[in-house]
Amino acid sequence: xxxxxxxxxxxxxxxxxxxLNRSWGPVPALGSFxxxxxxxxxxxxxxxxxxxxxxxKVDGLTDEVIVRxxxxxxxxxxxxxDYDLFFAQGYITAKDRLWQMELQVRAASGRLSEILGPxxxxxxxxxxxxxxxxxxxxxxxxxxxxxxxxxALTGYSAGVNAYIDQLAPKDLPVEYKLLGxxxxxxxxxxxxxxxxxxTLMLAGRSNDLSISNVLKKYGQEVVxxxxxxxxxxxxxxxxxxxxxxxxxxxxxxxxxxxSSSDSPVAQIFNSKYSLANNQxxxxxxxxxxxxxxxxWAVGAEKSITGYPILANDPHLxxxxxxxxxxxxxxxxxxxxxxxxxxxxxxxIIGFNQNVAWGVTNxxxxxxxxxxxxxxxxxxxxxxxxxxWKATRKREELIYVKGKTEPxxxxxxYTHHGPVSDTDxxxxxxxxxxxxxxxxxxxxxxxxxxxxxxxxxxxxxxxxLTYYVGPAQNFIFADNGKNIAITVNGKxxxxxxxxxxxxxxxxxxxxxxxxxxxxxxxxxxxNPTRGFVSSANQSSTDPTYPYYINWLFAPSERGIRINExxxxxxxxxxxxxxxLQNDNFSVMARTILPKLLSVxxxxxLSPTQKAAEITLSGWNYQNNPESIPAAIFETWMPLLQExxxxxxxxxxxxxxxxxxxxxxxxxILNQPNEKWFDNVKTPQKxxxxxxxxxxxxASLDSLQKWHGKMSPEWQWSNVKGTxxxxxxxxxxxxxxxxxxxxxxxxxxxxxxxxxxxxxxxxVELGPAPKAYGIYPGGQSGNPGSPYYMNLxxxxxxxxxNELIFLSSPDQQHSRMTSSGITFKKN
Amino acid sequence: xxxxxxxxxxxxxxYFGPWWTVVLAPxxxxxxxxxxxxxxxxxxxFLAIALLWLAYGLYLHVRSxxxxxxRIAEIFSLPNGILLLAVTSLVGGLLGGFAAxxxxxxxxxx
Numbered sequence: 035x036x037x038x039x040x041x042x043x044x045x046x047x048x049x050x051x052x053x054l055n056r057s058w059g060p061v062p063a064l065g066s067f068x069x070x071x072x073x074x075x076x077x078x079x080x081x082x083x084x085x086x087x088x089x090x091k092v093d094g095l096t097d098e099v100i101v102r103x104x105x106x107x108x109x110x111x112x113x114x115x116d117y118d119l120f121f122a123q124g125y126i127t128a129k130d131r132l133w134q135m136e137l138q139v140r141a142a143s144g145r146l147s148e149i150l151g152p153x154x155x156x157x158x159x160x161x162x163x164x165x166x167x168x169x170x171x172x173x174x175x176x177x178x179x180x181x182x183x184x185x186a187l188t189g190y191s192a193g194v195n196a197y198i199d200q201l202a203p204k205d206l207p208v209e210y211k212l213l214g215x216x217x218x219x220x221x222x223x224x225x226x227x228x229x230x231x232x233t234l235m236l237a238g239r240s241n242d243l244s245i246s247n248v249l250k251k252y253g254q255e256v257v258x259x260x261x262x263x264x265x266x267x268x269x270x271x272x273x274x275x276x277x278x279x280x281x282x283x284x285x286x287x288x289x290x291x292x293s294s295s296d297s298p299v300a301q302i303f304n305s306k307y308s309l310a311n312n313q314x315x316x317x318x319x320x321x322x323x324x325x326x327x328x329x330w331a332v333g334a335e336k337s338i339t340g341y342p343i344l345a346n347d348p349h350l351x352x353x354x355x356x357x358x359x360x361x362x363x364x365x366x367x368x369x370x371x372x373x374x375x376x377x378x379x380x381x382i383i384g385f386n387q388n389v390a391w392g393v394t395n396x397x398x399x400x401x402x403x404x405x406x407x408x409x410x411x412x413x414x415x416x417x418x419x420x421x422w423k424a425t426r427k428r429e430e431l432i433y434v435k436g437k438t439e440p441x442x443x444x445x446x447y448t449h450h451g452p453v454s455d456t457d458x459x460x461x462x463x464x465x466x467x468x469x470x471x472x473x474x475x476x477x478x479x480x481x482x483x484x485x486x487x488x489x490x491x492x493x494x495x496x497x498l499t500y501y502v503g504p505a506q507n508f509i510f511a512d513n514g515k516n517i518a519i520t521v522n523g524k525x526x527x528x529x530x531x532x533x534x535x536x537x538x539x540x541x542x543x544x545x546x547x548x549x550x551x552x553x554x555x556x557x558x559x560n561p562t563r564g565f566v567s568s569a570n571q572s573s574t575d576p577t578y579p580y581y582i583n584w585l586f587a588p589s590e591r592g593i594r595i596n597e598x599x600x601x602x603x604x605x606x607x608x609x610x611x612x613l614q615n616d617n618f619s620v621m622a623r624t625i626l627p628k629l630l631s632v633x634x635x636x637x638l639s640p641t642q643k644a645a646e647i648t649l650s651g652w653n654y655q656n657n658p659e660s661i662p663a664a665i666f667e668t669w670m671p672l673l674q675e676x677x678x679x680x681x682x683x684x685x686x687x688x689x690x691x692x693x694x695x696x697x698x699x700x701i702l703n704q705p706n707e708k709w710f711d712n713v714k715t716p717q718k719x720x721x722x723x724x725x726x727x728x729x730x731a732s733l734d735s736l737q738k739w740h741g742k743m744s745p746e747w748q749w750s751n752v753k754g755t756x757x758x759x760x761x762x763x764x765x766x767x768x769x770x771x772x773x774x775x776x777x778x779x780x781x782x783x784x785x786x787x788x789x790x791x792x793x794x795x796v797e798l799g800p801a802p803k804a805y806g807i808y809p810g811g812q813s814g815n816p817g818s819p820y821y822m823n824l825x826x827x828x829x830x831x832x833x834n835e836l837i838f839l840s841s842p843d844q845q846h847s848r849m850t851s852s853g854i855t856f857k858k859n
Numbered sequence: 860x861x862x863x864x865x866x867x868x869x870x871x872x873x874y875f876g877p878w879w880t881v882v883l884a885p886x887x888x889x890x891x892x893x894x895x896x897x898x899x900x901x902x903x904x905f906l907a908i909a910l911l912w913l914a915y916g917l918y919l920h921v922r923s924x925x926x927x928x929x930r931i932a933e934i935f936s937l938p939n940g941i942l943l944l945a946v947t948s949l950v951g952g953l954l955g956g957f958a959a960x961x962x963x964x965x966x967x968x969x
Contacts, residue, residue: 040964047886047957051879054950065954068947069881070916071873074931075947078923203877208927212934766933817927 057214066203067211077208078817085851094121094192095858100842101126102853106834107812107820110362110849112842116182117189119365120379122856124193124220127359131376131814132197133207134355134760135224136217138377142166142227142234144432149215151435162430162443163315163454163464165473166234170226172475177226183479187222190379194220207815209761228377229479233472235325235350237504240401241585243457243466244690246536248682251689260692260709263531263584264576267699268624270593272507272521272568273556275575281554283579287529290543314456314464325350325788326587327394328614328781329509330567330595331517333560338604341798342511345610346383346392347790349783352757354769354822355814358382358792360806362839363486370486371804371838373792380482383794385804385838388489389512390796394568396505396521399528399583400471402546404450404539405457408465413446413453417540423449450539457536467539469546474524476502491516491559498522499552507568511798519566520557521573521582525550530581550580565599567592569781588694590620590779607795607805607833614793615831616781617656622666625698626654629673632725644743645733656782658750658775661743667777668752669732673697676728680712694779701725750774755784757809757825759816767816769809772829782831793833805833864888865907865955870915881908881951882958889962897963904959909952916944 054065067073097114099122104110109126113119128135140146144161146154161167177183198217210216249257329346337343350357358373363381372384383392409415415422430443445452450467457466477500484497494510498520501508505523510516526546537544556574558566570587598613626649633646645665652662674697675683682689692700700707705721712719719727740746750773759767776782776789783789794806809828813820827834837846865884872880885904894900920928920940928940937943 036964036968040961040968043957043961043964047882047954047961050954050957051882054954055879064950065881066878068912068950069873069878070912070919070947072878073947074927075916075919078919078925078927080922081924081926208931764934766930815927816930817923819926821926 062212062214072204074208074211074817076204077211077815079813079815079819081819087851087853087855089855089857091857091859092121092125092196093859094196095856097858099856100853101855102839102842103850104837104846105848105850106360106823108360108362108837109812110364110837110839110842112364115365116185118856119363120186120189121193121196123361123363123374123379124190124195125197125856126193126361126854127374127376128194128197128220130812130820131355131359132194132217133209134814135194135220135228135377137209137760138231139224139227142231143170144430147432147434147441149213149435152437155432155434155441158432159441159443160315162432163445163452164234164238164468164470165428165445165447165452165454166227166230167430168428168447168452169230169233169470169472169474170223172473173226173229173477174223176475176477177479178222180477180480182483183477186379186479186483187225190225191220191222208817209764212764225378225479228375230472232375233504235504236395237398237400237471240399240403240533241690242403242533242536243455244688245534246457247687247689249535251687252681260696261534261584261690262696264572265589265693265695267695267702268593269572269575269589269695270596271572271575272519272592273558273574273578274561274563277556277558277561277574279554279577279579281551283554284527284548284551286579286581287527287532287543287547289529289532290538290541293538293541293544315454325395326570326591326783328567328569328591328595328783328790329392329394329507329519330565330599330610330613331390331509331511331519332565332599332602332605332610333517334515336564336599336602336605337797338606339797339799341513342515342517343605343607343610343795343797344385344390344392344509344511344517345614345793345795346394346509347614347783347793348383348393349789350791351788352755352791352809353760354757354767354810355760356791356808356810358808360808360812360836362837364839364842368487369838369840371836372794373806373808378479378482380479381486382482383792384486385796385798385802386486386488387513387802389485389494389510390798390802390804391485391488391494391511392509392794393506394509395570396507396523396573397570397583397586398471398505398523398525398573399533399581400503400505400523400526402469402533402537403455403457404448404467404469404537404544406448406450406453406465406467406539416448416453418449419540419542425453428452448539450545466536469537471503471505471524471526474502476500476524478502488512490514491518494518495520507570507573509566509568511796513798513800515798516560517566518557518559519568521555522552522557523555524552525555525580525582528581531584532581534584554580556582563600565602567595567599569595585693588779590624591781591783594618594620594781607797607803610795611793611805611831611833613781614790614795615776617663617775617777619654619656619663619666619777619780621670621694621698621779622652622654625701626652626666628702629669629725629729632722633729636722636726641737641743642730642733645729648743656749656775656777656780658748658773659745660749660775661745661747663749663775663777664747664752665732665736667749668736669729670694672732672735673725673728676712676724676731677709680714681709749777753777753784753786755786755789758787760814769822769825772809772825774829790828793828794836795833802838804836804838806836807833861888861892861894861903862907862910864892865904865959866911869908869911869955881954885955885959886962886965889959890966891962893963893966894959897960900963901956901960904962905952905956907959908955909948912951913944913948916947920944
């Protein structure tokens with residue numbers, strides 16, 4: 035009996051330890067998770083910043099590196115050479131953002147399922163089928179062949195790994211503790227995956243399929259009418275209209291005259307066999323409006339300082355931790371401040387002693403789909419240029435948590451790219467090849483590296499030549515009082531509208547025909563209007579000789595920015611900050627008077643009349659408290675839907691809707707178009723019917739969600755901007771609900787989930803003065819005082835002064851005494 | 860006395876070793892210096908570990924003003940970090956209690 039008791043009690047202890055030592059479904063291994071010695075308790079940080087000076091001895095450094103922190107947690111790194119600099123950047127970035135860096139690389143490389151299980155398998159399959167790894171490997175080869183990028187990549191990796199190596203289990207970021215895994219060794223290719231991920235986010239989709247479906251259903255004439263190649267109503271292109279193109283143009287490619295105009299792919303190859311499992315990409319989500327950006331620079335003659343002032347606010351999905359990480363990087367050859375992307379060495383958007391630069395996305399057509407004709411079901415050969423050519427097979431192994439055998443994917447590559455999409459409504463056999471800029475080998479990192487060091491306009495232009503993609507509008511200003519903007523990236527040489535529709539993978543005349551010469555990419559330096567700007571709208575007016583795309587982001591932000599900059603004189607940093615926070619709705623100014631005239635001619639209920647009166651008195655400002663802004667913003671999508679849904683919404687095929695510009699043009703100028711009629715009802719609807727019905731529907735919708743018209747209807751409340759933790763599922767790590775104005779198509783482009791992920795204003799001059807903010811904080815640790823310390827200021831539209839030190843021992847009231855000194859071992 | 864011993868030894872073990880070292884000291888110390896009854900043995904181990912985890916957890920919670928613990932509590936659908944601290948102490952206590960009990964019974968068996 036004594037023995038039984040002893041053994042039983044020991045078994046109870048062993049059982050407890052066993053149960054608490056492993057994870058159960060989403061519940062982490064509770065033993066180590068709850069123990070205050072190892073668990074999440076360790077991740078809560080003292081809100082009073084520790085003013086500690088740490089000295090670290092590390093292997094691999096060639097000299098001493100000094101890191102100082104300011105009162106917002108920004109590291110200021112002082113090194114003697116590039117390798118040491120990027121080593122320290124890697125180490126410090128990992129210290130604040132390790133989990134984010136690793137997760138983003140896992141997302142890009144299709145390895146999420148290793149840690150998250152079968153739920154993320156479709157995401158991983160998408161990354162593999164898109165050829166993210168194929169692109170990253172090609173880029174790494176080039177990156178490692180140039181001394182500058184090799185130094186940066188290896189130094190950064192060594193720094194991240196030095197941080198990982200000294201991590202005790204108790205120091206792991208809390209997300210690792212929750213999910214029960216450990217960080218991996220950081221490799222140089224991870225940086226390439228991060229760049230691929232940016233390319234995917236900004237230039238990783240096309241309309242080819244959805245517009246080809248429209249072509250199939252309605253024919254070429256309707257496509258020409260409803261999907262024009264330049265906005266019909268209003269546009270204010272990035273390169274000022276009328277700019278002369280003073281270069282000898284390359285011969286413009288032409289479309290094969292023998293290919294039929296109705297169906298872009300004459301011989302449709304119907305796959306009658308089926309592979310083992312569904313191998314095609316899920317239909318691509320259209321890029322949400324709100325992913326875009328603004329930038330502008332005013333020249334010396336418009337500024338009160340006598341030097342240019344530059345502003346940039348890239349709009350991305352807003353997450354916590356932020357996609358950006360502020361840093362100052364200093365060596366004897368360089369001194370730069372700005373935001374970096376965790377995982378990528380150098381500063382991406384920023385300024386130095388002599389220059390400042392920023393970026394917005396170019397909506398270039400660099401993602402095309404080619405219809406492939408395979409010889410047989412082995413996919414070993416495809417038809418091109420009147421012969422059978424061999425495909426290359428790339429085997430992708432996706433390991434899934436909880437499964438011993440990896441999921442195997444065979445992706446077949448033609449010279450176009452991986453064959454992994456389909457135009458068959460319910461096809462599971464891929465028959466479309468993806469030709470994508472993300473597969474084009476390049477060393478875009480060098481552009482940022484050289485911009486970090488740039489001293490003048492010529493350095494800027496030279497730095498841009500290294501860039502491949504995703505194409506960006508690089509804005510620039512320098513102390514020589516130059517301002518400039520370049521639509522920059524490797525842009526394919528195409529015939530007009532090549533890639534607007536599906537392309538014929540068998541016809542070499544449908545291949546990309548080379549590249550637009552880099553020096554002929556649209557650009558402008560010191561234009562007479564005294565400013566340069568971009569907001570993702572059309573790169574140029576229609577006189578530019580080459581085809582870049584048929585559709586760009588809507589023009590309203592660009593129009594507003596250009597109007598205000600035209601009127602601006604004696605600008606300072608605060609004038610540009612106010613413009614970043616501009617809530618004026620060009621859309622409302624354009625269309626609302628017409629819509630209100632329709633309402634006034636109609637019979638309205640008292641509630642509808644009250645809403646109409648509210649709208650009539652509106653100043654078109656999408657302010658957070660505005661009720662008319664909420665009504666208008668709810669109404670517009672419903673109005674568009676009620677015009678187009680009956681013709682363009684289909685369960686079986688995806689069809690693109692005509693643009694907002696085209697829709698407004700029709701309401702204003704073509705009120706008798708047949709498209710206003712709802713073909714699904716027996717009676718004939720007219721433009722006023724559609725306007726009135728959608729107006730009523732929008733009020734019903736607002737009442738349903740927010741009750742009778744009251745302050746509950748204010749725009750910030752209806753919009754409900756939320757910034758989620760990167761995991762998207764750990765709600766307690768989210769930011770609290772925010773009160774914001776602006777919206778899609780507004781300069782202050784804050785939507786529900788997207789918006790200005792970084793706002794920066796730089797006054798050039800002998801001593802540059804810069805200001806910036808992003809929603810969040812430097813630390814990715816929810817238990818850190820630097821997790822959301824910048825959020826409130828961002829919400830209020832304020833900026834922090836950015837502390838730009840000229841030497842490691844410079845005094846500044848906002849520098850803390852905490853720091854890290856790296857010493858070589 | 861045993862309680863104090865367990866707390867000190869466990870704190871050292873846990874600082875340097877993995878979480879499961881939490882069961883070693885209660886077992887060994889009760890094996891070495893058994894309490895008068897099985898209930899007292901269990902209580903000794905329970906109190907020692909529960910107190911240790913409670914005190915250290917409370918320190919970390921207060922120092923960070925609950926920045927992490929309150930959020931984790933929410934993930935586990937608990938109202939606040941203090942309740943999570945109670946759960947933590949209970950789990951630690953059970954581990955310590957059963958480990959101490961095993962030490963006591965093992966001693967009795969020989």
